[in-house]
Each structure stands twice: as structure tokens, then as C-alpha cells.
Amino acid sequence: MAIIKSLILAAGLLTASTALSPAGIGNTAQKGTTSLTQVHNPRFVPNGPLELARTLRKYGAPLPRDLKAAVKRARKARNQKRAENEGADDGDADENDRGSVQNSPKLYDVEYLMPVSLGTPSQQLNLDLDTGSSDLWVFSTLLKESMVNGQTLYNPNASTTSDKMEGYTWKITYGDQSYSSGDVYIDTVTIGDLTVSTQAVEAAKVVSEEFTADSDNDGLVGLGFGIINTVQPYKQKTFFEKAMPGLDSPVFTADLKAGAPGRYNFGYIDDDAYSGNITYVPVNSTDGFWRWVSPGFQVGSAGSFNSTRIHGIADTGTTLLLLPDSVCDAFYSQIASAEYEPSQGGYTFECGDPTVPDFYFGTANGQMIRIPGSYMSYSKTDTGSSRCFGGMQSDSGVGFTIWGDVALKAAFVVFDQGSEQLGWAEKTL
Numbered sequence: 001m002a003i004i005k006s007l008i009l010a011a012g013l014l015t016a017s018t019a020l021s022p023a024g025i026g027n028t029a030q031k032g033t034t035s036l037t038q039v040h041n042p043r044f045v046p047n048g049p050l051e052l053a054r055t056l057r058k059y060g061a062p063l064p065r066d067l068k069a070a071v072k073r074a075r076k077a078r079n080q081k082r083a084e085n086e087g088a089d090d091g092d093a094d095e096n097d098r099g100s101v102q103n104s105p106k107l108y109d110v111e112y113l114m115p116v117s118l119g120t121p122s123q124q125l126n127l128d129l130d131t132g133s134s135d136l137w138v139f140s141t142l143l144k145e146s147m148v149n150g151q152t153l154y155n156p157n158a159s160t161t162s163d164k165m166e167g168y169t170w171k172i173t174y175g176d177q178s179y180s181s182g183d184v185y186i187d188t189v190t191i192g193d194l195t196v197s198t199q200a201v202e203a204a205k206v207v208s209e210e211f212t213a214d215s216d217n218d219g220l221v222g223l224g225f226g227i228i229n230t231v232q233p234y235k236q237k238t239f240f241e242k243a244m245p246g247l248d249s250p251v252f253t254a255d256l257k258a259g260a261p262g263r264y265n266f267g268y269i270d271d272d273a274y275s276g277n278i279t280y281v282p283v284n285s286t287d288g289f290w291r292w293v294s295p296g297f298q299v300g301s302a303g304s305f306n307s308t309r310i311h312g313i314a315d316t317g318t319t320l321l322l323l324p325d326s327v328c329d330a331f332y333s334q335i336a337s338a339e340y341e342p343s344q345g346g347y348t349f350e351c352g353d354p355t356v357p358d359f360y361f362g363t364a365n366g367q368m369i370r371i372p373g374s375y376m377s378y379s380k381t382d383t384g385s386s387r388c389f390g391g392m393q394s395d396s397g398v399g400f401t402i403w404g405d406v407a408l409k410a411a412f413v414v415f416d417q418g419s420e421q422l423g424w425a426e427k428t429l
């Protein structure tokens with residue numbers, strides 16, 4: 001049986017070279033490192049209820065009835081808008097679009113994407129680097145056309161380096177029964193300058209309508225721990241786990257930004273990217289996540305630190321910050337116009353309300369990370385509305401806090417998989 005031939009033969013060959021861009025980093029000319037910047041999605045339109053629902057689904061939490069209704073309305077409005085836009089595009093692009101899903105307009109819903117190369121010759125897909133999951137899965141040519149909604153598809157047949165792992169499958173199931181599943185190929189994957197020549201690439205064969213409709217991007221690069229990889233009969237290593245032995249240091253860092261593309265570095269810590277010291281906290285990876293305990297929080301610079309342990313995970317694949325109801329209450333009670341708005345399924349407030357405070361969360365050794373109040377305006381609730389959907393929402397039903405991008409943007413974050421710890425540092429915001 002040739003089943004896992006490629007796995008056995010391939011010892012995780014890794015080519016790594018000097019860090020790319022920008023000036024400062026290139027000078028250090030290290031080996032086994034890479035640095036890359038996200039690209040902005042010009043079509044991005046933020047939608048609070050859709051984001052919140054996506055995260056609750058991801059972590060198996062039931063959607064509250066309010067939120068379900070809000071999501072339904074949001075999807076409908078968005079699809080109408082898209083239909084109009086695509087109608088307008090048709091004049092120019094008709095010939096290219098016809099019969100080719102690859103050429104249809106991009107409909108991504110995430111603001112920043114990471115270009116990733118798969119196969120030989122390389123096929124470029126825009127993937128989401130997601131520390132809250134551990135599968136590298138992509139929309140693929142195995143999907144029926146009706147399941148595709150503008151995504152770029154990985155075509156293993158067009159790659160001379162792809163090798164099907166016979167008998168291997170994968171399946172990701174979310175709490176609300178939405179799912180994606182498919183076959184597994186070994187192929188070359190390159191992110192920045194890092195190439196893993198024997199990566200398990202999970203090619204989607206079926207995706208449920210939620211995945212098609214909420215087409216975030218072309219797929220995910222899971223950067224959680226391999227223990228929750230879904231490939232059967234044997235779990236596969238994540239991209240980072242494959243790349244790790246060839247890196248200078250077994251770490252990657254996330255330097256996400258508000259209103260600008262963020263940067264991920266692999267294999268090193270850029271000392272110019274943060275200020276002060278990096279404070280490390282232990283990670284409990286038992287359930288596959290970057291799980292850690294924050295010692296507490298503070299609302300506003302004049303507030304007092306509330307020492308209450310907050311159990312949560314650092315998740316680059318979640319946009320919002322989901323915290324316990326009691327913390328949300330403590331925060332929103334300080335905003336004059338804030339309320340839980342049932343028609344939105346979440347907390348909202350008047351955009352530009354001057355009473356929105358900064359929010360601080362503790363890490364360790366007395367360090368606090370400050371999230372500016374301005375980060376808490378996630379999106380307008382409706383076109384033309386004066387209300388904003390809050391960047392902080394309830395984690396109720398999830399069972400733990402999710403430190404999504406709203407929080408991660410406020411810090412320079414080290415994901416140290418070698419010693420299973422998270423490093424937090426302040427930076428210029």
C-alpha cells in the first residue's frame with residue numbers, strides 16, 4: 001500500500017532564507033526566519049452579527065435567537081448588495097467570468113488576507129492564519145460549483161508535487177451542524193519564505209452553505225496545536241509544526257494592526273516591533289488551543305484593576321473580543337449610549353460616543369495591555385445608522401474567553417510553541 005509513502009519519505013524538508021522586507025529586518029539576514037504582511041481586501045464590509053455568529057459556531061456555542069435573526073437579515077442585505085455589484089461588473093468581465101469560478105469576483109469577508117502558495121507551479125490562495133484551529137484546509141476543485149461563491153480553488157491535479165493520501169479524510173464540524181470535509185493531499189506550501197514540502201493540504205469536497213455564504217477567504221492555515229487536527233485515520237501536523245525544526249527559534253509572532261495590514265513573523269522575535277519587555281504566560285495546550293489565564297481587567301485609565309481570573313484563548317482567526325457577561329457589563333455600563341440591542345444580537349453604542357473607555361487586560365507580573373476605546377467600534381449596525389456594533393461581546397455559551405483581533409491588535413504577541421507559552425508586549429498603537 002502506498003498510503004503514507006509520502007509521509008514516511010518526506011522528512012519535512014524545509015527551505016528557509018533571509019527575512020523579507022522591511023528595511024530593519026532584512027539587515028539582520030537571519031536564516032530560518034520569514035516575515036510577511038497581510039494584504040488588504042478592498043471589498044471588505046464589516047458586519048458585527050455575522051462575525052459574532054461565525055465565532056460562536058466555531059466554538060460550538062448555540063446562537064441566541066436574537067443573533068440568529070440578525071444574521072439572517074445581514075446575509076440577505078449583503079447578498080442583495082453583492083448581486084447589485086456583480087450585475088454592474090458584468091459588462092467588463094463577462095467573458096472571463098463565464099464558466100470559470102476562479103475568475104469570478106472575490107467576496108471575502110475578512111479585512112486582511114495572507115497570500116499562501118500551494119503546489120507546483122504555485123497556486124496562490126488567500127488564507128486566514130488561524131491560531132484557533134489546526135487544519136490547513138482550502139476550497140478546492142473537488143467542490144461542486146454550487147458550493148463555491150467566489151473563492152479561489154486549489155487544484156491538486158494541476159500541481160506536479162501533489163500526492164493524494166489514499167484513505168485519508170478530514171471533517172470540521174461546527175456547533176450548528178455546519179461543516180466542511182474532504183480529501184487530503186501532500187503538497188508543497190509556501191508562506192513568505194518558508195516552504196514545507198510535505199504539508200497535509202486538506203482539499204474541501206463538501207462545504208455546508210454557511211461556509212459558502214460566509215466566504216471568508218479561500219481557506220485556513222490552522223496554527224493551533226496538532227492534537228485537534230481533524231484528519232483521519234491519523235492526525236496531521238500543522239504548517240508551523242512542520243516548519244518548526246528548520247526555524248531559528250520555535251516561535252511565530254502576530255503584530256496585527258488597527259486599520260492597516262498586520263505582520264506575522266516566523267522563527268524570530270523582532271525586537272524593534274514592541275516596547276518594554278515581553279511578559280510570558282504559560283499556555284495549556286491540552287485541548288489544542290493557545291489557552292492561558294489572564295489575572296484580571298480594568299475599565300478606563302482611572303478604573304481599578306479587578307483581580308478576576310479570565311480563562312481564554314488567543315485566536316487570530318476571531319475578529320471580536322468575547323468576554324464573560326460580567327466583564328461586558330462592567331465595560332458597557334461606562335458607556336452612556338451602550339445597550340444590548342436585540343435586533344443586532346449584541347452590544348451596541350452610538351459611534352463616536354466620547355464616553356467609550358479604554359479596556360485593560362492583565363497578562364502577568366503586573367503588566368496590562370491597553371485596548372484603546374476606539375478599537376471597540378467594530379462596525380456600523382446598518383448602512384447609515386449612527387450606532388456601532390461593539391468589538392467586545394459576550395462569550396456566553398463558549399465556555400471560555402476569546403482574545404480575538406480586537407485584543408491582539410493592541411499588543412505584540414509571541415506564540416512560542418517550543419516552550420508552550422504566550423508572550424505579550426506593548427507596542428506603539
Ligand SMILES: *[C@@H]1O[C@H](CO)[C@@H](O)[C@H](O)[C@H]1NC(C)=O
Pocket residue numbers: 140141142155156157
Ligand atoms: C483530477 O482528475 C481526475 C481525472 O480527470 C478527476 O477524476 C478528479 O476529480 C480530479 N481531481 C480534482 C481535485 O480536480
Ligand SMILES: *[C@@H]1O[C@H](CO)[C@@H](O)[C@H](O)[C@H]1NC(C)=O
Pocket residue numbers: 276277
Ligand atoms: C525589563 O526587564 C529588565 C530585566 O528583567 C528590568 O530590569 C526592566 O526594569 C524591565 N523593564 C520594564 C519596562 O519593565
Ligand SMILES: *[C@@H]1O[C@H](CO)[C@@H](O)[C@H](O)[C@H]1NC(C)=O
Pocket residue numbers: 284285286287
Ligand atoms: C489544562 O486544560 C485541561 C483541559 O481544559 C485541564 O483538564 C487541565 O487541568 C489543565 N491543566 C492545567 C495545568 O491547568
Ligand SMILES: *[C@@H]1O[C@H](CO)[C@@H](O)[C@H](O)[C@H]1NC(C)=O
Pocket residue numbers: 306307308324326327
Ligand atoms: C470583578 O469582576 C467580577 C467578574 O467579572 C465581578 O463579579 C465583580 O463584581 C467585579 N468586582 C468589582 C469590585 O468590580
